[in-house]
Amino acid sequence: MIPKKVQQRFFIPAIIVGLALSALSTSTSGAALNGAALYEHYCAACHGNQGKGGVGVPLALPDFLAVANDDFLRKTIRLGRPGRVMPAFQQLSETEVDAIVAYIRGWAPAHTAIVETSPIKGKSERGEKLYASFCAACHGDRGEGSHGTGVTFSRPRDLPVLAPALNNPGFLAAASDVMIKTTLIRGRQGTPMLSFLKRGLNEQDIDDIVVYVRGFAQKPLPLPVKAGADEPPTIERMSPYGMQQTLDKLKNAIGGANLRLIRTESFDQAFAGKEKENKHHVVVDSCDFNFLNQALKIDPRVGLFLPCRFILSEHNGKVSISAVNPKRLSEIFNNSELNQLCDQMYKVYVDIIEETVF
């Protein structure tokens, strides 16, 4: 029989280690450490099953994989691109990240990776001028990248592949100066990103541009990344009116805001059928298709906000009106441009609701 003292000494820590291990393994759950499966689960929706691109940029490009070393890929996966759709995958284990990186590597022939990390020297003021004439048209005046994401839905767009944000803290933390320089020298065949040696810049010009791009790290981002994290999930107001009057006023307010009224029905009508429906919770759906059309260019996933829905609830004779708070929901998209649109949508919702209860 093991003495009690010893039992405690080894048994309790063993339980804790066991628990800790099982906690770790939940993040690996199901998917064995198989790079292809992990890639399909976490990345393929945006980057395509074969890395050909979609919402995200293509990854299976020989010119990209020739300049991106494993450290760049690992950091990009971990840090994401804050405010630029690409999520930060903090929940993955080291081995999972490595498995994904190895899988992505398989798309290009073996190469000698860039290991050089020492900073490049150059003149930022010169780089600024060159940047304005050679880069800003695609990557934005302040390095903010092109608008929207890669999915087009047969919509016309100026670039077949999105130009990434160069001012992004995730990009700047992952990319070394030498990687940026080599990207400018080689370009990326199959995308609008060209070789700037071939476009007539010399090595000194390129160094100056690299130094200027590096300097984006010191400048504030043009758009905030986390804008709505502290917002309440819904917008809600009490109505001084009864159900029918609130409903009538809401419909007027919706029309006044130029939204198209889609339908009015009890919340559970589709489930319960007309006879059994609960008339205390009424859904009013509407949509501004012009606004939606704009929003889809910024992020094809905005359907999650649709339709513009108002809920009227009657409880003990008191009527309240509520809606999703677009500012809060926008947080889960990691898209700063979308945050801006959601600010506008928030104002429209508040105006409609306040006019209803006025």
Place this chain on the structure above:
Amino acid sequence: MNFNASLKIMLWALILMLSVQTARAEELLMVRIERPFDDAINDLQIAIQEHGYQVARIQRVDVGLASGGYATAEYRLVFFGKPAEMREIEDRYPQLLPYLPLKIVIFAEGNSALALSYNPALLQTFFKIDPLQSRVQQWEKDIRSILNQLSRP
């Protein structure tokens, strides 16, 4: 180091690990379906029903957009839920109604389709209703399973 101190350290390590994991749950679930849109949405409805839910409505956003004169590929919202669950929430937790019934957005991207939903776990982050914990976990499990089923070739 004595026993108590090492125990403490290990406990903290564990708590840290668990909290990092829960704080970092995926908030948006999205999959690629390597099939033409019509097959994809058909399979989606079947998958929803196979998981015991009722499709309440399919909203044809693309039709609305087209009627406004905007060019678009197929874009639909599929609303679904279990009638008894929806009725119970209506009675007891009406504050959740703006986020319900459950919803999957599905749209065409060339010859494939993308489907996405918010993670129902988000509802717990938002509303923190303890009695709904297991219900919400079940929804998350089901939506993940529905989406995984679709993403398989």
